[in-house]
Amino acid sequence: MTADEVRALLAQRLPGGRLEAGAGLRRVAVQVEPGEVVESARVLGQQAGLRFVTIAAVDRGLDLELLYQYALDGVIVTVRTRLPKEVSRIDSITPLMPAAEFIEQEIAELFGVEFAGHPRRTNLALPDDWPAAKRPLRKPLTGEIIPQARLSVENLLSGGASLKIGPSAAVKREKAGLPKSPPLVSADAERLREFQELMKRTGFAERAGFDWRKGKLRYR
Amino acid sequence: MRTQAFFLGCVIPLRFPGIEAAARRVFGRLGVECVDLDGYSCCPEPVVLSLTDRDMALAVSARNLALAERADADLVVLCNGCYETLAEAEATLAHDEGARTRVGRLLGEIGVRYEGKVRVKHFIEFLHEDVGPARIARALDRPLDLALSLHYGCHLFRETRHADTWRKPRMMRALLEAMGARCVETGLEQLCCGFPMAQFDKTAALTERLAPKLRALGETSAEALAFCCPACLNQFETGQGSLADLKIEAPRIPCVHLLELLGVCTGMTPAELCLDFRSGATKEFFECFWG
Numbered sequence: 314m315t316a317d318e319v320r321a322l323l324a325q326r327l328p329g330g331r332l333e334a335g336a337g338l339r340r341v342a343v344q345v346e347p348g349e350v351v352e353s354a355r356v357l358g359q360q361a362g363l364r365f366v367t368i369a370a371v372d373r374g375l376d377l378e379l380l381y382q383y384a385l386d387g388v389i390v391t392v393r394t395r396l397p398k399e400v401s402r403i404d405s406i407t408p409l410m411p412a413a414e415f416i417e418q419e420i421a422e423l424f425g426v427e428f429a430g431h432p433r434r435t436n437l438a439l440p441d442d443w444p445a446a447k448r449p450l451r452k453p454l455t456g457e458i459i460p461q462a463r464l465s466v467e468n469l470l471s472g473g474a475s476l477k478i479g480p481s482a483a484v485k486r487e488k489a490g491l492p493k494s495p496p497l498v499s500a501d502a503e504r505l506r507e508f509q510e511l512m513k514r515t516g517f518a519e520r521a522g523f524d525w526r527k528g529k530l531r532y533r
Numbered sequence: 534m535r536t537q538a539f540f541l542g543c544v545i546p547l548r549f550p551g552i553e554a555a556a557r558r559v560f561g562r563l564g565v566e567c568v569d570l571d572g573y574s575c576c577p578e579p580v581v582l583s584l585t586d587r588d589m590a591l592a593v594s595a596r597n598l599a600l601a602e603r604a605d606a607d608l609v610v611l612c613n614g615c616y617e618t619l620a621e622a623e624a625t626l627a628h629d630e631g632a633r634t635r636v637g638r639l640l641g642e643i644g645v646r647y648e649g650k651v652r653v654k655h656f657i658e659f660l661h662e663d664v665g666p667a668r669i670a671r672a673l674d675r676p677l678d679l680a681l682s683l684h685y686g687c688h689l690f691r692e693t694r695h696a697d698t699w700r701k702p703r704m705m706r707a708l709l710e711a712m713g714a715r716c717v718e719t720g721l722e723q724l725c726c727g728f729p730m731a732q733f734d735k736t737a738a739l740t741e742r743l744a745p746k747l748r749a750l751g752e753t754s755a756e757a758l759a760f761c762c763p764a765c766l767n768q769f770e771t772g773q774g775s776l777a778d779l780k781i782e783a784p785r786i787p788c789v790h791l792l793e794l795l796g797v798c799t800g801m802t803p804a805e806l807c808l809d810f811r812s813g814a815t816k817e818f819f820e821c822f823w824g
């Protein structure tokens with residue numbers, strides 16, 4: 314099977330996956346959601362006949378990145394996924410690919426990822442009495458915003474201003490004979506959506522680790 | 534004269550609305566046509582955020598510039614930090630084709646377009662160049678007639694169109710003199726207020742930046758310290774209380790914004806200047822204007 318044939322297969326069977334540009338003649342890389350990892354193993358292993366090579370785990374600060382490597386006829390395929398550290402759980406591919414048993418177990422012990430459906434119940438790399446809260450290769454959950462700037466970044470992303478627009482500001486403004494709110498972007502829902510869309514498109518909100526649902530950074 | 538759009542920033546409208554009220558009063562008195570920049574956002578902050586993500590910072594600035602362009606106005610900026618951010622964005626978008634293309638693409642994705650027609654000025658620069666000290670002096674109901682020391686703020690020294698970094702600080706002094714103030718020097722005018730340092734080491738900022746300036750001011754005849762930057766003003770006002778909490782001796786100095794002084798000289802009341810929320814020394818200083 315050639316790299317192009319693998320790409321075509323992935324595009325057809327994993328429509329949610331994003332094929333990465335720049336891979337060479339013998340390299341294919343695709344980014345998938347954590348929920349698609351088992352399906353990718355099924356497509357590549359059972360349908361295309363690729364063999365499982367290994368999984369590499371990388372601590373990206375906010376997320377844990379898992380890179381599943383498969384190979385056939387000199388073509389190497391990387392399936393990349395990111396697990397938010399708050400979740401740190403993914404379905405095991407060991408039931409489909411028995412060769413993944415040891416590396417999933419190692420990643421579980423060293424990075425604290427739970428592989429749901431993994432058959433092993435005892436440690437492989439660490440002593441069995443190793444404390445569950447202590448994972449040797451796992452870094453604390455943190456993003457690229459320095460502690461001193463975190464509050465203003467939260468305010469910026471949620472309201473478009475570096476300061477929070479609280480009730481005391483409205484009182485002060487009324488005393489000065491001004492409208493309760495300045496003409497900031499937060500005063501207009503449509504404009505605030507436009508501003509927040511810009512922050513998403515720049516990639517800053519994601520890199521900063523902003524949780525849009527909570528209106529806060531994922532770390533403080 | 535083209536229409537001006539006020540860029541209020543975040544600190545002035547939310548912490549010091551009296552300065553915003555003064556700007557509106559004074560610019561109206563001087564016959565400058567001003568509009569609000571509806572839907573503006575943080576400039577954004579010129580130090581940490583610009584270093585963290587340059588293109589994001591430029592895109593946010595460009596969106597603000599585009600709002601002014603849509604209103605067919607130039608920007609008059611009331612805050613030193615916002616001035617630096619927006620003036621540098623104006624210059625970068627004019628001269629750096631790569632940045633202009635990347636930012637143009639980002640703006641295009643949210644349906645915004647910026648063609649580079651907006652001129653950014655600090656309010657000190659605008660009042661000096663476009664209105665002029667003499668016209669300002671004529672517009673006042675009363676002169677200041679007091680001795681003031683000046684704190685320019687680091688960002689006022691930023692220049693994107695001229696080599697002379699003292700250009701705007703000199704303008705600030707000329708404006709105050711035109712208002713009737715006698716400007717008193719301490720020799721520490723260029724020393725930072727300590728606000729950026731305070732984010733990392735509050736005690737060092739207070740002892741190494743604020744206290745030396747206050748002590749030097751205490752040796753002069755200055756009745757107050759005049760600012761054109763809301764962050765510096767905030768650092769001096771709140772910092773004096775923090776120094777007292779740390780039992781570090783330093784004279785208490787009233788802190789006033791140049792626009793507040795212009796407001797006083799054009800008949801604004803203490804309520805309009807929102808002085809309730811200011812330090813005791815500052816309130817006492819302002820009382821001399823209303824008896």
